[in-house]
Amino acid sequence: MGRAFSDRVDDNLIQVTGLVLSSGPVGEYDKRVVILTRERGKLSAFAKGARRQNSPLISGTRPFCFGDFWLYEGRTSFTLRQLSITNYFEEVTSRMEYVYPGYYFLELADYYSRENGDEFVTLKLLYQALRALSRESLDNRLVRAVYELRMMAMNGDFDRGYFSGLSEAGQYTVDFVISTPVEKLFTFAVSEEVLSEFTEAVRKNKKRFLDRELKSEQVLNSMDIIFS
Numbered sequence: 001m002g003r004a005f006s007d008r009v010d011d012n013l014i015q016v017t018g019l020v021l022s023s024g025p026v027g028e029y030d031k032r033v034v035i036l037t038r039e040r041g042k043l044s045a046f047a048k049g050a051r052r053q054n055s056p057l058i059s060g061t062r063p064f065c066f067g068d069f070w071l072y073e074g075r076t077s078f079t080l081r082q083l084s085i086t087n088y089f090e091e092v093t094s095r096m097e098y099v100y101p102g103y104y105f106l107e108l109a110d111y112y113s114r115e116n117g118d119e120f121v122t123l124k125l126l127y128q129a130l131r132a133l134s135r136e137s138l139d140n141r142l143v144r145a146v147y148e149l150r151m152m153a154m155n156g157d158f159d160r161g162y163f164s165g166l167s168e169a170g171q172y173t174v175d176f177v178i179s180t181p182v183e184k185l186f187t188f189a190v191s192e193e194v195l196s197e198f199t200e201a202v203r204k205n206k207k208r209f210l211d212r213e214l215k216s217e218q219v220l221n222s223m224d225i226i227f228s
Contacts, residue, residue: 012072012073012074013070013071013072013073013081014039014040014070014071014073015068015069015070015071016035016037016038016039016040016043016068016069016071017037017038017039017067017068017069018035018036018037018038018066018067018069018123019035019036019064019065019066019106019123019126019127020033020034020035020060020061020062020063020064020065020066021034021035021036021042021063021106021107021109021110022034022063022106022107022110023047023061023062023063025051026046028051029048029049029050029051029052030046030047030048030049030050030051031046031047031050031051031057031061032044032045032046032047033045033047033050033061033080034110035069036109036110036113036119036122036123036126037069037119037123038119038120038123040115040116041113041114041115041116041117041118041119042110042113042114042115042117042119043071043078043115044077044078045069045071045077045078045079045080046077046078046079046080047061047079047080048079048080050080056082056083057080057083059085059088060083060084060085061080061083062088063103063106064088064089064092064093064102064106064130065083065085065087065088065089066085066086066087066088066089066127067083067084067085067086067087068083068084068086069082069083070082070083089102089130091134092130092133092134095134097140098133098134098140100216100219100220100223101133101140101143101144101220102130102133103216103219104144104214104216104217104220105126105129105130105133105147106126106216107214107215107216107217108147108148108151108214109122109123109125109126109151111210111214112151112154112155121154121182122151122154124182124183125147125150125151125154125182125185128182128183128185128186129143129146129147129186131186132186135186137189138186138189139189139195141195141199142189142190142195142198142199143186144199145195145198145199145202146177146185146186148202148206149174149177149178149202149205150177150178150182150185152205152206152209153177153178157205157206157208157209157210158178158205158209159205159208159209162201162204162205162208163201163205165201166197166198166201167193167194167197169190169191169194170194170197170198170201173190173194173198174198174201176188
């Protein structure tokens, strides 16, 4: 996933590369989408007519859609004019055991990202985590904890004290997650013992820093979905 650039077609039309974090209905036929972009951080845009059956925007304004988006920049808002989707993450959205954790990954990225911020690494982390979710060689309990810890650490929400009591292998896991390039982050496995202590420490760290339980996480807990 190489770095893209903003391509201004005119003074008000911009091209960005990003991933749809959420979308919701506006009026009878429109949508409001939140996109995490490389160039502008997180931004919201109106997609006029995107809920009409014949709209060219209908398939690319759903959560998990990744690609290029052309936006008209008005005084107070963006309007989505055109899109080109390169990854729908169908391997995630087609299976319940992947899609609900996937929604949680999207919401955690939404929680931490900011408008007009430098969110290139956040986007890259989210993209790689979604890819890892459907990789059968990986334990999704580990994928979740790795994603959570790296996201929190990148945003300064990390207290070493919650991890000080881990075993040597657990300490190594923490250091690996914090310092390894994102492209190589979801490439390892640990024993059940290390996984248990690592995930519990991540949970305590998250409870310390996040000011609320995210809605998608509440759904996961209520459905008792197991990461396996």
